Amino acid sequence: MSKAVRARVRALVWRMRGTRKDAGMVTSEYAVGIVAAAAFAVLLYKVVTSGQVSAELQNIVKDALNARM
Template sequence: MYQVVRARLCALVCRARAARRDAGMVTSEYATGIVAAVAFAVVLYKVVTSGAVSAELQSIVKEALNARM
């Protein structure tokens, strides 16, 4: 009986340790996420600073500043 209980307890502990090791991201996943975020930021910056979008944003700001209450 003691050996059965000990074997089951060991299995539970081993399973808990394995689950703890797999919780969270590893360094390569962090690096991939950071590279993707930077790439998205660069694309967004290029879009916002392009001529057409920049002109549209300026017109929106001018309309907001000239608005009368």
């Protein structure tokens, strides 16, 4: 093997080792992520189902259905 090929192989192996070391989340990170996603979903549901936002969404849908080209 030439020196350039060896250097390239070493670089690829080094890069692969670095990505394997911390490639994913641990269980506690999954748990925090799930709790955060659930909290965001509840917040979004509350906002969308509030009176003012619901009325605005209904108006948007009505305007879209009544639109003429």
